[in-house]
Amino acid sequence: MRSATKLLLLSVASGAMMAHVVPAMAQVEEIVVTAQKREQSMREVPISMVALKGEDLQEKQVAGIEDLAKSLPNVFVAKDTVSSNIYIRGVGSGANAGFEQAVATFVDGVYHGRSRYSQSTIVDVERIEVLRGPQTIYFGNNAIGGAFSVTTARPDLDELTGYALASYEFVGNEPVLEAAVSAPVVPGTLAIRLAGRYSDLGGYIRNEGSGQRNPKVEDKFLRFSALWQMAPDWSATIKAEYGKQDSxxxxxxxxxxxxxxxxxxxxxxxxxxxxxxxxxETDLDFRRASMAGERGDTEASEYVLKIERDNSDGIGIVALGSFSKHDFMLTADTDGVIADFFSFNTAENLKQTTAELRFTSPKSSKLQYIFGGYYLHSKSNVGTTLNFPFANVLLTGPLAALQPYAPLSGALHLNQKETALSAFGAVTYPFTDQLSLTVGLRYTNSKKDGAQSGTNAHANDPFGVSTTPLPAALQPLAQILTGFADHRTRASVNNDDFLPSATLQYKFSSDLSVYAKFSEGFKAGGFDAVELTGIADRLTYAPETVNAFEIGLKSLLFDRTVSFNLAMFLSKYKDLQQSVTEITPTSAFISVTNVGGLRTQGVEMELNWQPSRRFNAGVNLAYLDSYYKDYANAGCTAAQSVEASQQGVSVCVQDLSGESPPFAPRWAGNVHASYNHPISDTLEFNADASLAFSGSYNVNADKDPLTQQKAWQLLDLRLGIGDIDGKWQLAFVGKNLTNEKIVGSATDVVASPGSFAKTVERGRTLAVQMRYKLN
Structure with a gap:
């Protein structure tokens, strides 16, 4: 790794020397964001955040939120069994299909609360804003840990615009085609935009059982949008999109x-x-073994209508409505061998309708305000089946009556409806031209009705997609092996809260400001989708709340050639919703509990230097101190479960008070540099290099030392040559050049205590890329 670090430092130093031979006429680029639901320069927004332009994401081959997160300190996204792990500042929900994520995703203002719901969001985007910490006032639902706010590209009313991008990645044998075109139908009045993406990943892990490569993923996505300028101040936008992923x-x-x-x-x-x-072999590498038939299918569609009145000379109005549909299915072999010992499947169907109405003050108003209301209604069905073929050999003696029903499985199902309502407002009062105070309040109410069931069954196929319940008389006998109780449970959860916030901001100049902020956050309670016991009190979990404090500095220095942003934060979470893995000799399952408290605090720093139009360099660094305040009923590790069983203890728990949560390294950051140089009157050379790094962290909530991820460094490099005006470009894009092995998740292997089924994230990628712009 030292050689990789030396390479990056050498490129930065070389670029710095070259930068001195050109005029220092450049300034750090200012990105306009909408983190507070109005257009502002990012340096004016009192939030610790990162904003990335869509064009930069395309050039760097960023295809999804998981890929994006690796370059962002204090941000982690990784696939897990029934949902993904999404964490910011050590705060996340973990793996449970019943969870809305504590870190929410919003696409053009529409809430995407499920982790599998946003796999194809980075297509033809204008920018992505990553907001760290609770986002209480301005976002519609549950963003208690942070938010990804995605803004897609709008149709252009005046010009024909667009692009085409084609790339091929050699390690995973992945072709990618992406294109967008925007055309004015009636110039100045009506325009449409069509965007699409196709990719076909051949796989980067060799399956020693099948001889094929995994995962193989074919991804198709299409979006249509139209913009109608109804009047000088009024516009309407419609958007329809569809995505399908077969894998x-x-x-x-x-x-x-x-x-x-x-x-x-x-x-x-x-x-x-x-x-x-x-x-x-069982080393953590890019080889595995499994039985045939593992599949994954995701299909999603969304329709959005937005009517907007510009606030340039009056009150701004936004009316936003959406309907979304999402279907997901996964079958997986997680015993790690070709033999059929243990597998599972999970499926989810979600329908969601949202509506939002908000009003903003005129741009010229001294008193700036925003207020409005929000509505969400959703229906979801989640099914999970665990299959236990290994138990066939145990069906003797008292358990022999179960032999005709082998292989056994445990089938779970959750049907949930939610209606959420909220009203919100914020007012910014300028005491002077330099000092201002923003106070905000949001009232939110969430009502959920759930029906959850579980039963022991016979698996009709290798992954238990189809099952037949066992006779009632045999259910208690099967429960001895599987842990599943035959049950039908219903419950309702009704939560509400008032969430205040206050931000004091002082501007020393147009280029230097400081802020201090307090906010409360709230995430509604809900239902455990994989509750096994049928005990009514275990089906529901309580709301999660937070009191968050943050102070920060945002600045442009040295004739705006340097930007420096600093944030220090402290967040105190109460009743944190946490997935808990429970291990038995014949099963491993996930339940949900409320942790007494979590305290997360730290510092985030961002420095960018633009000494010339040809050279740019920067550093992002985060220090995190995150730990549980009161977590006496945490799930045991596999070793602790074995020891408890040897001592005759039926229920094993451990005290993790004072321990850090998953995905919470002490240090994380990145160093990056870019350089461009004309090589003729028409051609230009570009080079970008970045080194992302992280300290060690655990990927499991039970803090098992066998699931600790060691510190890592990722070196990325992009070299391109193209038209000096940016019309076209041909580039080489290399990511994770040192082929670091990073664990995304780790699951206890059923009936093999101490062994784990781990996912390894994508390793080295080497791609060629061609990009063409219409204008």
């Missing part, structure tokens, strides 16, 4: 820690024993 083995896990270390029994069983008997 083989999208959740491609690998068997690791086999044989397991002490205190586990060296006489390994099932998966680990099979791997040892067949000489299957």
């Amino acid at each position: 083989t083995a999208p959740f491609a896990t690998q068997l690791t820690n086999c044989p397991a270390p002490a205190p586990f029994d060296p006489a390994t069983t099932f998966s680990c024993a099979y791997a040892l008997a067949t000489n299957q």
Whole structure:
């Protein structure tokens, strides 16, 4: 890794020397954002945030939120079993299909609360804003840990615009085609835009069982939008989009820690024993083994209508309505071997309708204000089935009555409806030209009705997509093995809260300001989609709240050639909603509990230097101190469960008070530099290099030392040559050039204590890219 670091530092130093030979006429680019629902320069917004332009994301081959997160300190996104892990500042919801994420995604103002709901959002975007910390006032739902705010490109009323991009990535054998075109139908009045993307990932992990490569993912996406300028101040935008993703083995896990270390029994069983008997390697690398038939399918559509009155000479009005539909299905083999010992499937169907109406003060008004109302209604159905073929050999003696129903499975289902209403407002009063105070308040109410069921069943296919429930008389007997109680449970959750916020901002000049901010946050309670026991009190969990404090500085220095932003934060979470893994000798399942408290505090720094039009360099750095204040009922690690069983303890818990949550490294950051140089009257050379790094962290909530991710560094490099006016460009894009192995998730392997099924994130990628702009 030292050689990679030296390479990056050398490129920065070389670029700095070259920069001295050209006039220092450049300034750090200012990006206009809408983090407070009005257009502002990013340096004017009193929020710790990062904004990235869509064109930059295209050039760097950023295809999804997971890819984006690797370059952002204090931000982590990784796939897990029934949902993804999304964390900012050590705050996230973990893996449970019933969760709305604590870190929410909004696309053109529309809430995407499910982690699988936003896999194809980075297509033809104008920018992405990553907002750290609770976003209470300006966003519609549940953004208690932070938010990704995606703004897609709008149709151009005056000109024919667009682009085409084609690339091929050699390691994963992935072609990508992306294009967009915007055309004025009636110049100045009506315009349309069409954008689409197609990719076909061949896989970057070799499956030793099938001889194929996993995951194989074919992704198709199409968006149509139209803009109608109804009057000088009034406009209407409609948007319709559709995405479909078909994949083989999208959740491609690998068997690791086999044989397991002490205190586990060296006489390994099932998966680990099979791997040892067949000489299957179990190192964390880009190789795995599984049975055939793993699939993943995602289909999503969304329709949006936005009517807007500009506030340039009067009150601004925005009326936004949306309807979304999302279907997801996954079948996965997580025992880590070719033999069929354990597998699962999960499916989700979601329909969501939202509406928002807001009013903003005229731009010329001394008193700036925004107020409005928000409505959300959703219906979701979540099904999960765990399959236990390994238990076939245990169906003897008292359990012999279950033999005709082998292989056994446990089937769970949650049907949920939610209606959420909120009213919000914020007022900014300027005491002087330099000092201003913003106070805000949001009232939110969420009502959810849920019906959840579980049963022991016979799996009619290898992944239990179709099951037949066992006779009632055999349910208690099957429960001994699976842990599933046959049950039907109903519950309602009704939560509301008033959420105040206050921000004091002082501007020393147009280029230097400081702020201090307080806000409260709220995330509604809900239902545990994979509750096994049927105990009514275990189905629901309570709301999560936070008191958050932040002070910050935003500045442009040295004739605006340097931008320097600094934020220090402290957030105190109460009743944090946390997934808890519970392990038994024959099963491993996830439940939900409320943690007594979480305290997260730290510092985030961003420095960018633009000494010339040809050279740019920057550093992003984050320090995080995050720990549980009161978490005495955490799930046990596999080793603790074994020890508890040996001591005759039926329910194993551990105290994690004072321990850090998952995905919370002490240090994280990146260093980046870019350089461009004309090589003729018509051609220009471009080079970009970045080094992202992170300290160690755990990927599991139970803090198992066997699931600790070591510190990592990712080196990315882009070299391009193209038209000096930016009309076209041909580039090489290399990411994770040192081929770092980063664990995205780790799941206990059922019936092989101490072994884990781990996902390894994509390694080195080497791609060529061609981009063409219409104008």
